[in-house]
Amino acid sequence: MTLLITVIAAAVCTVIWYKNAPDDKFKVSTLCFMFWGASLMWFVDAVFEYAELKAAYFTPAPEDMLNDTFLGLSVIALALVIWIAILLIKDPKKVLRKDK
Amino acid sequence: MACFIVPAAEAIVVTVAEKALEKKNSSAQVKLPAGEEKTEQVSKTGFVSKLKWLRNLLWGGCILLTFEHLWHGEIVPWFPFLTAAGDPVAKSEMLHEMATVGVTMAIVVTVAWIIMVAVSTAVEKKNAASKRAREK
Numbered sequence: 001m002t003l004l005i006t007v008i009a010a011a012v013c014t015v016i017w018y019k020n021a022p023d024d025k026f027k028v029s030t031l032c033f034m035f036w037g038a039s040l041m042w043f044v045d046a047v048f049e050y051a052e053l054k055a056a057y058f059t060p061a062p063e064d065m066l067n068d069t070f071l072g073l074s075v076i077a078l079a080l081v082i083w084i085a086i087l088l089i090k091d092p093k094k095v096l097r098k099d100k
Numbered sequence: 101m102a103c104f105i106v107p108a109a110e111a112i113v114v115t116v117a118e119k120a121l122e123k124k125n126s127s128a129q130v131k132l133p134a135g136e137e138k139t140e141q142v143s144k145t146g147f148v149s150k151l152k153w154l155r156n157l158l159w160g161g162c163i164l165l166t167f168e169h170l171w172h173g174e175i176v177p178w179f180p181f182l183t184a185a186g187d188p189v190a191k192s193e194m195l196h197e198m199a200t201v202g203v204t205m206a207i208v209v210t211v212a213w214i215i216m217v218a219v220s221t222a223v224e225k226k227n228a229a230s231k232r233a234r235e236k
Contacts, residue, residue, distance in 0.1 A: 037209060038161045048201050
């Protein structure tokens with residue numbers, strides 16, 4: 001579930017980035033890289049888990065699924081916070097660091 | 101358990117390499133012909149910016165995976181930081197996971213980056229060729 005949520009977030013971010021490309025003023029590409037990087041890593045983790053559990057991998061316990069959903073949403077929230085921090089530090093619109 | 105440590109180590113190496121290349125490129129000076137003293141800076145190569153893609157993929161993935169490990173209680177904010185490091189059996193399991201899952205994660209991310217670089221280079225070459233054809 002975490003992998004699924006992260007892949008969806010990565011796809012949405014990529015579409016937003018592509019819509020504005022080549023302009024990347026708001027550093028959406030950073031968010032894309034973060035989500036795609038995590039998606040690839042969790043995909044590898046999922047493949048290893050599938051090799052171990054076989055078909056049982058696709059029928060998780062409801063409690064585990066709920067926990068994974070919360071984790072996926074928390075991961076998105078964390079990535080957004082990191083992205084906002086990067087955006088404010090870089091300050092592309094020069095709102096926080098106006099040249100005098 | 102601690103699979104993200106392998107891509108994190110790769111991320112550190114890539115960041116160091118990228119900074120070194122950036123420094124080398126920015127400090128590279130080209131002497132003008134005919135004994136002129138004036139020098140000019142060489143523009144950044146595309147490779148450094150492409151290396152940033154790999155850096156961002158690795159760091160981004162590692163940060164989010166670190167959070168996942170914190171969530172599952174596999175990392176703690178006190179020494180030895182990894183809960184598995186305290187128990188010898190869990191420790192060997194952790195090292196096995198790092199050697200299998202961790203290494204595969206690093207390889208998969210790097211292969212994805214190589215594909216991105218190859219596609220981007222091919223597109224750049226195609227665009228340059230069509231631009232040259234239009235100019236003729």
